[in-house]
Amino acid sequence: MKPTLISIKKYMAMLAVMLLAFACNDDGEKIYLSGLEASQLILTETDVVLSKDNAATIVLSAAWKNSTLVVSHPDMKAPSVFKAYLQLSTTDDFSSNVVEIESSSESKAFTGLELNAQAKALGLTPDVVTPVYIRLRGSMGANVESVYSEVKTVNITPY
Numbered sequence: 001m002k003p004t005l006i007s008i009k010k011y012m013a014m015l016a017v018m019l020l021a022f023a024c025n026d027d028g029e030k031i032y033l034s035g036l037e038a039s040q041l042i043l044t045e046t047d048v049v050l051s052k053d054n055a056a057t058i059v060l061s062a063a064w065k066n067s068t069l070v071v072s073h074p075d076m077k078a079p080s081v082f083k084a085y086l087q088l089s090t091t092d093d094f095s096s097n098v099v100e101i102e103s104s105s106e107s108k109a110f111t112g113l114e115l116n117a118q119a120k121a122l123g124l125t126p127d128v129v130t131p132v133y134i135r136l137r138g139s140m141g142a143n144v145e146s147v148y149s150e151v152k153t154v155n156i157t158p159y
Helices: 007-022 111-121
Strands: 048-049 058-063 083-089 099-104 107-111 130-139 152-157
Touching: 058 111, 099 107, 099 111, 107 111
Parallel strands: 048 152
Antiparallel strands: 058 107, 083 099, 083 130, 130 152
């Protein structure tokens, strides 16, 4: 029996389907980015009384260590996508009334004037001691869950 052109085409099509089925396996190497961890937040004060006299003076400093991102592949470098945000709130669970300050370094120093402006943004009453809760939020991007430091409390009296 002599093979016909139609049967040869059928065999070629079956061979092509079989080659495609066996060629589609996952040979790619998976590369992981890790190291996003909560930082320890350090504050210089627990009570700050603001006035026009200390408006130009540094009245509160915050410091932390940014996360070091690591790539699982030794020939690759981690991208510099980490961002740190200092969050201030009048609620200890940060569910409302939050001011967020992005920082490009590992510290933030507030002058009396700057901290008083943040206190006003939070709605603090002048000459009344109010607890303000502060934490650090670390983020690698919108598609990655943020990490948070422990919450610290500073009693602020704005003017």
